[in-house]
Amino acid sequence: MIELTTGDGQKLSAYRADPDGAPKGAVVVVQEIFGVNPHIRKMADMFAAKGYVAIAPSLFDPVKADVGLGYDEAGVSEGLHLVKEVGRDxxxxxxxxxxxSVKEAGKVAVVGYDWGGYLAYAAANRVNGVACAVGYYGGGIVDDYGEKRKVPTLLHFAEDDKNIPPEAVVQFRAFRPDVSAFSYPGAVHGFNCDERGDHNQEAADKALERTLFWVSQYVEGQPPILLKNSGAYAQAKVDKKKKKKSAGGDDLGPPMD
Structure with missing residues (x-):
């Protein structure tokens, strides 16, 4: 474990796993409501084995240190309580x-599970230095569709998730065509975790394949090319035009690429 410090001076620990040889980039692994438990450490180790520096921050530390909860009713209850205490911001x-802490390794992806899935989605627009984001069955994502994505975002949903109705996922896709969102037949909430009874190996394998491709594409590859009518590219063009008009008042045509 290593120690991190937030911009306002808060201290927290983090599990870090380093690859053999030079890193291809980095992945921040964002925990479920159960803390940085063996499953989250396993995910970090997996990304390190694929060539990335992986780090899983212990988000509960400012409220309660060294949290690693089980998947029983008591673990769920305590985890939900800690989530409320910590808060999104x-x-x-x-x-x-x-x-x-890992940006020296190269571009950085954020991959989250459950609560961490929602935080990864939120981090895509609110955390600096993120190349791409991946969220697994994050509660609240389908209700948070108002903003265009600033970085490429991939989402995994379970078709039989009692917490996230499939019709809500369909509606989310309609609102956010700039997000790649996949649903997995026969899977339920938590399908990626092989320590839970809800584990679905087929869905987990397919989601991991897509996740690794996404991370390799945007962490190792070139920055994405966005269309003129969507996202950051369009905003940049609008800003350029405004600046030109205010500077000289002459409309010299569209800005050069």
């Missing part, structure tokens, strides 16, 4: 600290 500040 503090969690995102902690993810920012994790991103900053």
């Amino acid at each position: 503090r969690a995102l500040a902690e993810i920012q600290a994790a991103v900053d």
Whole structure:
């Protein structure tokens, strides 16, 4: 474990796994409501084995240190309580600290599970230095569709997730065509975790294949090319035009690429 410090001076620990040889980039692994438990450490180790520096910040540390809960009713109850105490903004500040701590390795992806899936989705627009984001069955994502994505975002949903109805996922896709969202037949919430009774190996394998491709594409590859009518590219063009008009008042045509 290593120690991180947020921008406002909060201290927290993080599990870090380093690859053999030079890293291809980095992955911030964002925990479920159960803390940085063996499953999250296993995910970090997996990304390290694929050639990335992997770091899993202990988001509960400012409230309660060294949390690693089980998947029983007591674990769920305590985890939900800690999530409320920490809150989204503090969690995102902690993810920012994790991103900053590994950026020397190259571009950084954020991959989250459950609560961490929602935080990864939020981090895509609110954490600096993120190349791409991947979220697994994140509660609240389908209700948070108002903003265009600033970085490429991949989402995994379970078709039989009682917490995230499939019709809500369909509606989310309609609102956010700039997000790649996949659903997995026969899978339920938590399907990626092989320590839970809800584990679905087929869905987990397919989601991992897509996740690794996504990370390799945007962490190792070139920056994405965005269309003129969507996202950051369009905003940049609008800003350029405004600046030109205010500077000289002459419309010299569209800005050069």
